[in-house]
Amino acid sequence: MKYVDEFRDGDSARVLAQLIKREVNPDRDYRLMEFCGGHTHAIFRFGIVDLMPDNIRFIHGPGCPVCVLPAGRIEAAIKLAEEHDVILCTYADLMRVPAGKKDSLLKAKARGADIRMIYSATDALGIAQANRDKQVLFFAIGFETTTPPTAAILKIAKAMELSNFSVFCNHVLTPPAMAHILDAGDAKIDAILGPSHVSTIIGSNAYAACSEAYGIPIVIAGFEPLDVIQSTLMLVRQINAGTAAIENQYTRAVSKSGNKKAQAMMAEVFEMRPLFEWRGLGSLPESALQIRPEYADFDAEQRFSMPTIDTAEIKGCICPAVLRGMNNPDECKLFGTACTPEDPKGACMVSSEGACAAYYSYGRYRNSEAIT
C-alpha cells in the first residue's frame, strides 16, 4: 500500500533500532511520554517495544479523546436523546464508552434512543436537513484534529439557518493538557513524543511555551511505526546532548505554524472555556473550547437545559495515575480482572487508543502470569 508500507518497513526499523541501541547510555533510563493514543496504539500494534532497549520506557499520555471525556457529559447526552426525542449523532468509538450506572450510548440506542454513528461531521448536517421535524444534535468530541470540521459545519448551519441543528461541544486542547502533566511533575518525563494529527492543525510552534517552561525535548512524530522509532532516536539524541528543542519528524504533514485556515475557522466559531473537566485529570482551566455567543443558536448547551452530572470515582481504578504517566496499566488491581475492553471501568480501557486497552489487547502476554 503506497505511502503506508514505506513507513512500516521492518528492515528500516531494525536499522533504526540498532542505532538507538548503540546510542543509549546504559546507565540511565529514558522516560518518553507519547502524548497521543494514536502513538500508544502504534507502539503496541506493531510491537515496537520489542525492538527497543530495556531502558527506553514509553509512558502513555492522555491524548485519547474518548478516554478523557468525563462520563457525566455522556450521561447528559443520553438524557437529552431519551427525554427530548432528539437525533444524536456521534463518532463511532464514543458509542461504547461507559457513562455512569453501566450505561453507554450503545445501550441507550438499544433502548430506543435515536443515536446514529457518523463518519464525518458533515453527515450530521445531512441528517438535520433530512429530518427538519426533529432536533439533530452533534456530540462533538476530540482534540484540535476534529475541531475544524465542527467549526465548518457550525458555519454552514448558521449560513443555512438550520434551526433544528445544534452541537454539544466537548472539544479539548492539547498544549494545556501537556503543560498540566509536566507541571504536576510526578511522571518524571525526560521527553515527549509530540502529537501527530493535532500538530497538522496547530503547528509545531504551539508547544514552544511548554518546551521552554519545562526544559523538555519534544519531537513531533507521525503515527506510523517507523515515525515512532525515528522520533525515539531523535529524542534519545536530544536527551544525550542535554538539549530541549522542538523537532519535527513528521515534516510530510506538519509545519511550524500549522493550518492557518483551520485555526482561523476555529477562532471564529469557538472561544476558550474557562474550566473543563477531564476524565482522569480533573478540572483544568483554559483547556477546552466552547461555542462563541455569535453561534449560541447552534449551541446545544444553550438550546437545551443540559444537566451537569458528576460521576463518582471508580474504586480501585488508577486511570488518573496512568493518564499522568505515573503507573503502568498492569499495576492497577482492576486491570484484566474487573476492567477489560468488554467491560471497561476506567477511562483508559474504553478506546483501543487508551493505554490500558492497548496494553490489554496487544501486550498483556508480556506479563501473562498476572492475567488469566
Next chain:
Amino acid sequence: MSRLDIKHGVIEMAHGSGGRSSATLIDELFVRHFDNELLNQGNDQAAFNVPAGRMVVSTDGHVITPLFFPGGDIGSLSVHGTINDVAMSGAKPLYLSASFILEEGFPLAELEAIVISMAKASKDAGVPVVTGDTKVVERGKGDGVFITTTGIGILPEGINISGDLAEAGDAIIVSGSIGDHGIAILSSREGLQFETTIQSDSAALHSLVAEMVAFTPHIHCLRDPTRGGLATTLNELARQSRAGISIKEISIPVKAEVKGACELLGLDPLYIANEGKLVCIVAAEDAEELLSVIRNHPLGKHASIIGHVTEDQHHMVIMETAFGGNRVVDWLAGEQLPRIC
C-alpha cells in the same frame, strides 16, 4: 391461479396466509427457480435415502444490510454460508432447506433476484434446496428479508475434524486473502459509500474441502473465519484446543485495497468477515503438501501457511508483526468500531 406481478408487485400479508396467494408465491417464485425433484413433489418435507455412516447438520440465519453487495447478495450468501458450515466438518453437503421471513411491502422483483441468485448458487454447488417455508411479517417488523438455511451432509469414513483437536506443533493454513467480504459490505453501506473494486469472497468451499480430506485424513481443525474474522476464529480454536497460536503477519494474505480501506476506517483486517475462506490446522508433516493441494483449487490459489500451534496455558494468539515486534491478537471486544483520529 393468478400470476404474480413480479415487476411491480410487493409482498402482502396474504402471501403468508397459507392460502391461494401463498401457493402462488411458492409455485411461481421458489419452486420455479429452485426446481428439483424433491421440492417439486410439493410436500412439507423432503424424504431421501442416505448411506450408512455419520451425518452432519448445521443451520445459519442470514440478516444483512445491504441485501445486495459487490460480489453477492443475501441469497447466494445463505447458500454458501450453510454449505461451508457443513463442509468444515469434512462432510459432503447433500441438501439444504430454506426458511424465508419476508416483510410486508418488500418488492417481488428484489425477492426474485434473491431467489434466482440463491438457486444459481445451489445449482453451482450441487446442493439443492429441497424443502422450505415462507412467513410474512407486518411492515416495520422485518428488514426486507431474512433467510435461514439448514444443511445436511455425510461424513466420509475416517474423518475426524473438530475445533478441539489442534496440537502443539501443528501448522495453520489460511486458504486466501482475508477481509474481502466485510470490506465489500462496508463499502456499500449507507453513509459510508466509498469506491473500491473489492468484491465479497462469498463462495461454497465444499469442493475444496473434499480435495483436502481426500489428500490427508490428518486435518485436525477446519473453520471458516466469518463474523469476527481470522482473529476470532484463531482465538476460538486456541480456546477449544487448550493451546496457544503463533502467527506471522507477513504470511497472512491481505489485498492492498482491503488494507487501504482498513487504514482509512481505523479497522484491523484480522477482524473483518470472510465468506469464502477457511482456516485449516494440520499436522506439520502434512502441511506443505496440503498447501499445494489447496493452491491447486481455484478457491485456494493464494493459500498460505500463517503460523503454528504452541503450548500456552493462557491460550493466546500471538502475532509476529511485519515490523519485527510481537503482539497479542485478542478476542474482539464488542463490535469493531472506526476510531476517531
